[in-house]
Amino acid sequence: MSNLISDVTFGDVTLRLLGGFGYTxxxxxxxxxxxxxxxxxxxxxxxxxxxxxxxVMRVFVWIIRGTPLMLxxxxxxxxxxxxxxxSGMDRFLAVCIAFVINYAVYxxxxxxxxxxxxxxxxxxxxxxxxxxxxxxxxxxxxPQVVKRIMPPMxxxxxxxxxxxxxxxxxxxxxxxxxxxxxxxxxGIIYPxxxxxxxxxxxxxxxxxxxxFAEKKLDYYKG
Amino acid sequence: xxxxxxxxxxxRFGQLEVLRGVDLSMEKGEVLAVIGSSGGGKTTxxxxxxxxxxxxxxxxxxxxxxxxxxAEFPVKTKKGEPAGTEIRSVYPNxxxxxxxxxxxxxxxxxxxxxxxxxxxxxxxxxxxxxxxxSRAEAEAIAxxxxxxxxxxxxxxxxPYQLSGGQKQRVAIARALCMNPSILCFDEPTSALDPELTxxxxxxxxxxxxxxxxxxxxxxxxxxxxxxxxxxxxxDKGLVLERGPAKELIDHPKTERAREFLNKxxxxxxxxxxx
Numbered sequence: 001m002s003n004l005i006s007d008v009t010f011g012d013v014t015l016r017l018l019g020g021f022g023y024t025x026x027x028x029x030x031x032x033x034x035x036x037x038x039x040x041x042x043x044x045x046x047x048x049x050x051x052x053x054x055x056v057m058r059v060f061v062w063i064i065r066g067t068p069l070m071l072x073x074x075x076x077x078x079x080x081x082x083x084x085x086x087s088g089m090d091r092f093l094a095v096c097i098a099f100v101i102n103y104a105v106y107x108x109x110x111x112x113x114x115x116x117x118x119x120x121x122x123x124x125x126x127x128x129x130x131x132x133x134x135x136x137x138x139x140x141x142x143p144q145v146v147k148r149i150m151p152p153m154x155x156x157x158x159x160x161x162x163x164x165x166x167x168x169x170x171x172x173x174x175x176x177x178x179x180x181x182x183x184x185x186x187g188i189i190y191p192x193x194x195x196x197x198x199x200x201x202x203x204x205x206x207x208x209x210x211x212f213a214e215k216k217l218d219y220y221k222g
Numbered sequence: 223x224x225x226x227x228x229x230x231x232x233x234r235f236g237q238l239e240v241l242r243g244v245d246l247s248m249e250k251g252e253v254l255a256v257i258g259s260s261g262g263g264k265t266t267x268x269x270x271x272x273x274x275x276x277x278x279x280x281x282x283x284x285x286x287x288x289x290x291x292x293a294e295f296p297v298k299t300k301k302g303e304p305a306g307t308e309i310r311s312v313y314p315n316x317x318x319x320x321x322x323x324x325x326x327x328x329x330x331x332x333x334x335x336x337x338x339x340x341x342x343x344x345x346x347x348x349x350x351x352x353x354x355x356s357r358a359e360a361e362a363i364a365x366x367x368x369x370x371x372x373x374x375x376x377x378x379x380x381p382y383q384l385s386g387g388q389k390q391r392v393a394i395a396r397a398l399c400m401n402p403s404i405l406c407f408d409e410p411t412s413a414l415d416p417e418l419t420x421x422x423x424x425x426x427x428x429x430x431x432x433x434x435x436x437x438x439x440x441x442x443x444x445x446x447x448x449x450x451x452x453x454x455x456x457d458k459g460l461v462l463e464r465g466p467a468k469e470l471i472d473h474p475k476t477e478r479a480r481e482f483l484n485k486x487x488x489x490x491x492x493x494x495x496x
Binding site: 121135139 | 272273274321322324326327328330332334335336337338347348350352380381382396397400414
């Protein structure tokens, strides 16, 4: 046993965890880049003038928000194989699909809240000034929405950092899985706790970024 | 030729008939005040005239251009059998209405300035986006209009840095920048305290001397008496009385108008007594 422990130095552990951290960052980045715009699409569909579309979106949002993300990862990974007999769904792709859909739904609800908080008077002012619908949205409504949704978005993005650890359930070699492997192979426990440093560092940077963005948008009120 | 003609305007919300056939006409340069008790249809009338609301029937003619016309439509019973015809308003398509609607400017009760833009940004947004003016051109007009409302020094301020009266004056300047044929006001001083009310009313009075055609929905009876040429008393969705401002306010002919004006005068007297 003592032989095993001496086999891995702190440097080795750090290097291996950095490898896992790469996967963590990849899941995080891909989810953000895809879910931010997809969330806007979902949001538009939720506010669609056609009632059936709204109804479908409501059920969809209910299912995604009402089931664990872990379960959604399993579904995306296993169901295509079971139903369509497609063998060997790519693990990383499955995780990304599950994360993007899940986060897009949460983002869409944040967007929706932000858009609905804009007073009707803003739209009416645009109308009497002759602005088109898209000018109204992009020049008047959206900038105000961005400011309003900053706090809930920063919350959600922090949650995403930590949720990436769920990818370990289908053996993606992200931080937690990597740490567990080291723990199991070398009989030491500290690498598991060590992962916290990586999550904390990432969330720390994000906190600073969001604080900067909120400051930038602080030049006006309301 | 009148600059605004409104013929037999009707509007209902469900079972509630808010406008029951309003006729109105204004000459260029005229200042018309619409008075009447709450729920009488004043705001709905203004919203129909600025195309924020669509009337059910009636015509709206601005500067000789019949923007809202009327036509006969066949009516069917619930079972789908023909049941004669009814007259309904006909609107142009959204794009045409958007452009023609620019003839009507509107100043809101609660300003509705765009908080993320400076005063100058508020004033130049629509001229640049809608009238396709260059920034320099739009800013020149904006500066001219800011001077008219006495706020040249606030051109780089943001709305949250302004008092209510200043906000409303910016809103007036913003509407003027689009050069509307008629500038409408929806109770422009209702959200302001008496002191700030005065500065806004002064601006409106000065616009009159510059020949701006204005339609003002207001509770400020004294102001209507001083500044308006004509006063219309709207009650339960009908124009009950119309006449020269001083004459109508000092000597109303109808019982309802007398009742309404007495109530307002006694309330003002009560305030003085405090």
